[in-house]
Amino acid sequence: MSVTDPAPSRCPAVTYSPHEQRPVGEWTAFFDQLRAEAPVVRNTFANGYYVLTRYEDILSAYQDTDTFSTQAVTVMEPDPSYRWIPHMLGGDEHRQWRRQLGPYFSPRAIDGLDDRIRSRAVGLIESFADRGSCDVITDFSFHYPTTIFLELMGLPVGDLDRFMAWEANILHSNGSTPEEIAHNRTTAMAAVYEYFGSVIADRRRRPGDDLVSHAIAFKVDGRPVTDDEVLSYCFFMFMAGLDTVAAALGYSLYHLATHPEDRARIVADPALIPSAIEEILRAYAFTIPARKVTKDIEVAGCPIAAGSMVQLPIKAATRDGSAFASPAEVLIDRKPNNHIAFGAGPHRCLGSHLARHELAIALEEWHKRIPDYRLADDAVITELGRSSGPDTVPVVWAR
Amino acid sequence: MTIDMDKCSGHARCYGTDPDLFQIDDSGYALRPGFEVPAGGEDTAREAAASCPERAITAQ
Ligand code: SF4
DSSP states (O other): OEEOOOSOOSSOEEEOOTTOEEETTHHHHHHHHHHHHOSEEEEOSTTOEEEEOOHHHHHHHHHOTTTEETTOOBTTBSSOSOOOTTTTOOHHHHHHHHHHHHHHHSHHHHHTTHHHHHHHHHHHHHHHGGGSEEEIIIIIITHHHHHHHHHHTTOOGGGHHHHHHHHHHHHSOOSSSHHHHHHHHHHHHHHHHHHHHHHHHHHHHSOOSSHHHHHHTOEETTEEOOHHHHHHHHHHHHHHHSHHHHHHHHHHHHHHHHOHHHHHHHHHOGGGHHHHHHHHHHHTOOOOOEEEEOSOEEETTEEEOTTOEEEOOHHHHHTOTTTSSSTTSOOTTOSSOOOOTTOOSTTSOTTHHHHHHHHHHHHHHHHHHOOSOEEOTTOOOEEESSSOOOSOOEEEOOO | OEEOTTTOOSOOHHHHHOTTTSOBOTTSSBOOSBOOOOTTOHHHHHHHHHTOTTOOEEOO
């Protein structure tokens, strides 16, 4: 990091590229360092944007959606041409979608999915358990949420490979030049839109018991939702539910592979798994959401003009010592743990209950079959300075 | 216990800690804005309140 504004400032300027791949843990340490430096910093990278670093300010920003709007949620795109549903909606329109989606994502609804989720986890883990090694990311954590997503959306599991390829091209930097990366991304996005376009047409003719058919029946302001709205909902579900669970699972198994004492505790007492997951979500929080400021404001003495993009890095909040005792330590039985790894406020992650169950079931079934494992000797694990997970988590165990 | 229903965003962490006391609706949001904690349940109630990410729950 280079401080380019040495004059006393209430929001010092910094310059860093979030696209940089760094060894696992370094980005987290970097955000810890930003917090120590100032409550608000301005990254001069690209169009420039602000970064809030303290728990209190970040929580308040998530709760004040009138000021910190989701009309733009990527710092690089302050004026997006798309409107993911329901995430990028605001006010009452957002509330109406959330109210209708809520019953399908509530704790009770998710309880009812556990058997299907469990059989996916078991099938995958058993496919490599005898091998004595695997890459948690490519062999397990990418496939797992993707198959569950396909089932919930009522799509054939045979389409898994296509989805995985689209996912890689859209959410990861796939290609050797910036042009190639951008091209792969645009092509894959168009393919996903086309795919869901025909799924929606099909469900209009033959509705089933799936999340696409349910959404088609929704109403907003008393009128039926349009195909375009359902399409941008399908696309958002695709973006939101796959990589995030994969990343969280990657960090969970990374942590447990490198902390045998924690692993031994959950193997001996699987009832600890839910609280271990909450703690890993807190300590390894990885999403770095952004909001667009709708009016001139001041945060911790730093003036921010209307129209600016502001990042609200969750890891900056959940590792803030003024909100959590020993924030850098992973205490798998931490209680209470009111972390905001799933965000806060009205846009709080709709899929959080599903994600928790997917993670808990994965760790239960994994440790039943593979209780003792460690990182491969030559493991080099890196991550990006934007929402993503570890690129690889190679682990080995005795057969 | 009182719950600020405007702040509640359906994390259901309160329910996760004490499902009898902190009831939730079909969408996972707090169902009751206020209630008495039965004798003996104070500790779990306090822990449930402290696990709310929105800080929507106040114990009186
Ligand atoms: S934990 Fe807080 S936000 Fe979540 S349901 Fe309970 S009161 Fe609402």
